[in-house]
Amino acid sequence: MGKFKIHDALGLRAGKNFRLADVDPAVTPGFSGSKADLAARFARYDEELYELQERLFANGRAHEDGAPSLLVVLQGMDTSGKGGAIRNVFSVFDPQGTKTVGFGKPTDEELAHDFLWRIRKHDPRPGQIVAFDRSHYEDVLIQRVHKWVDEDEVDRRFAAIRDYEQELAGRSVKILKIFLHISPQFQKENLLERTEREDKYWKYDPSDIEERGYWDEYMAAYEDAIRRTDEIWAPWYVLPTDNKKYARMALKFLMVDALRHLELSWPAPDFDPEQERQRILDAE
Amino acid sequence: MGKFKIHDALGLRAGKNFRLADVDPAVTPGFSGSKADLAARFARYDEELYELQERLFANGRAHEDGAPSLLVVLQGMDTSGKGGAIRNVFSVFDPQGTKTVGFGKPTDEELAHDFLWRIRKHDPRPGQIVAFDRSHYEDVLIQRVHKWVDEDEVDRRFAAIRDYEQELAGRSVKILKIFLHISPQFQKENLLERTEREDKYWKYDPSDIEERGYWDEYMAAYEDAIRRTDEIWAPWYVLPTDNKKYARMALKFLMVDALRHLELSWPAPDFDPEQERQRILDAE
Numbered sequence: 001m002g003k004f005k006i007h008d009a010l011g012l013r014a015g016k017n018f019r020l021a022d023v024d025p026a027v028t029p030g031f032s033g034s035k036a037d038l039a040a041r042f043a044r045y046d047e048e049l050y051e052l053q054e055r056l057f058a059n060g061r062a063h064e065d066g067a068p069s070l071l072v073v074l075q076g077m078d079t080s081g082k083g084g085a086i087r088n089v090f091s092v093f094d095p096q097g098t099k100t101v102g103f104g105k106p107t108d109e110e111l112a113h114d115f116l117w118r119i120r121k122h123d124p125r126p127g128q129i130v131a132f133d134r135s136h137y138e139d140v141l142i143q144r145v146h147k148w149v150d151e152d153e154v155d156r157r158f159a160a161i162r163d164y165e166q167e168l169a170g171r172s173v174k175i176l177k178i179f180l181h182i183s184p185q186f187q188k189e190n191l192l193e194r195t196e197r198e199d200k201y202w203k204y205d206p207s208d209i210e211e212r213g214y215w216d217e218y219m220a221a222y223e224d225a226i227r228r229t230d231e232i233w234a235p236w237y238v239l240p241t242d243n244k245k246y247a248r249m250a251l252k253f254l255m256v257d258a259l260r261h262l263e264l265s266w267p268a269p270d271f272d273p274e275q276e277r278q279r280i281l282d283a284e
Numbered sequence: 285m286g287k288f289k290i291h292d293a294l295g296l297r298a299g300k301n302f303r304l305a306d307v308d309p310a311v312t313p314g315f316s317g318s319k320a321d322l323a324a325r326f327a328r329y330d331e332e333l334y335e336l337q338e339r340l341f342a343n344g345r346a347h348e349d350g351a352p353s354l355l356v357v358l359q360g361m362d363t364s365g366k367g368g369a370i371r372n373v374f375s376v377f378d379p380q381g382t383k384t385v386g387f388g389k390p391t392d393e394e395l396a397h398d399f400l401w402r403i404r405k406h407d408p409r410p411g412q413i414v415a416f417d418r419s420h421y422e423d424v425l426i427q428r429v430h431k432w433v434d435e436d437e438v439d440r441r442f443a444a445i446r447d448y449e450q451e452l453a454g455r456s457v458k459i460l461k462i463f464l465h466i467s468p469q470f471q472k473e474n475l476l477e478r479t480e481r482e483d484k485y486w487k488y489d490p491s492d493i494e495e496r497g498y499w500d501e502y503m504a505a506y507e508d509a510i511r512r513t514d515e516i517w518a519p520w521y522v523l524p525t526d527n528k529k530y531a532r533m534a535l536k537f538l539m540v541d542a543l544r545h546l547e548l549s550w551p552a553p554d555f556d557p558e559q560e561r562q563r564i565l566d567a568e
Contacts, residue, residue, distance in 0.1 A: 054483070086379065086380070096370070096417065131379075192564055192565070195561040198550045199339075199550050201555075204553070206555050212567060213567070266485065271479075276490060279490075281476070283496060283497070284472075284496065
């Protein structure tokens, strides 16, 4: 029954020695589970996200190439709620300053290029917040689990991912990588729901059950990917997600924290406010 | 003090004989102005928009080329609140199924192409909802007002716009064109605010005052554009917008109405729900 504090969310940072087995998907560190507490936090974070994003966007308009941006990479097993989490967090943002990209099965054209080709198309512009629903990490997860690529290629991809993310960071792109960590039991409930409700059928794919059979291999691949790509400039956070609302709260907080650290002020006017005020009053 | 009814919003439809002088930007047809009424309507429309968009998106996923889509074109003078209206309405949607595009001053590359080239890049995909913040109409508004194009070219552009929109409609794109109609007095207040608040400076452009000098020419150009391009498949609605909340409510209602008319059901499953349910229960 504690209060959710800054260090609880930041404590979800993975790091180089991260072990996935240490994270129980059902825990909610620092959170009592009270509905009133949750609603109050959502309201507070939403208010702050609203202003921080507008400030970021304003800086993008004013400074163009010089302004920072934010890239949020969401990964997780089927039914972990990546899309819902993005929707929930992004609803407070001005859509003109954000972009959400879902990466599904690569097209033939995409397969004919390097695996980062389709990713690079969506590099954040200055002032923009971009969310990836799945990402370049699929190329070292599903492809590795199914052995569609050999381990040498996996190594090459990890090196390419590290270079890519470092390059982004060098262009003032703040990166947050999030793994929504659910249990197999939780996934089972979610999959069942998709076969039981008319408004959920469209989300169900029979091949999800085959993927589920590779659970342990996926967990091993996630752990390795997280350990090999967690960097100061591209940190991984592993959010326990059997309680979806908890995970969303933690995600909102992490985004608040990332945006706060940009220490953005409102752009200075490139005109004389008092003079322009007078021009408006005199006009017409 | 009446209730806002369906016909009040639909009564804002322009039509071929539309006269802009008939619309007072300050009226709020059918709306009493009560805060409680407004909040209740926003909540109701938001709930319906949420479900209708999900249904549309699900159909896009399930049927791909066969599914309809929605294009909302927003036009209005500076400070009429186009961006804010989009933000307000789109906050309930799943960002993966929507796109917002702002059309500013054309780039050199865009100017080297036909005026519709940059627009066509953003044609809605099946199941998608797209908002244009300014649009191809700028090419028969600002350009005409400033006489950057002659009247023959204006005629050619109107013909191209009509063809383009008819082509979209033929591909099941539902089109809503919205003019957010404000008074010069209301704009003056808004411009003043932008010179008085640190968090608004970035929205102010000294050239807005010069544009304001062409108010009557803009109104004439809007009226003509609306009359010449209002069609059953691409209707114009002129929303009195001196009361921003009223305009947003009307916009929400018009989108509810447009989406309802698609009469979308949830896609039928392409699997046997009972059999899949059993597979999930048996797995692992």
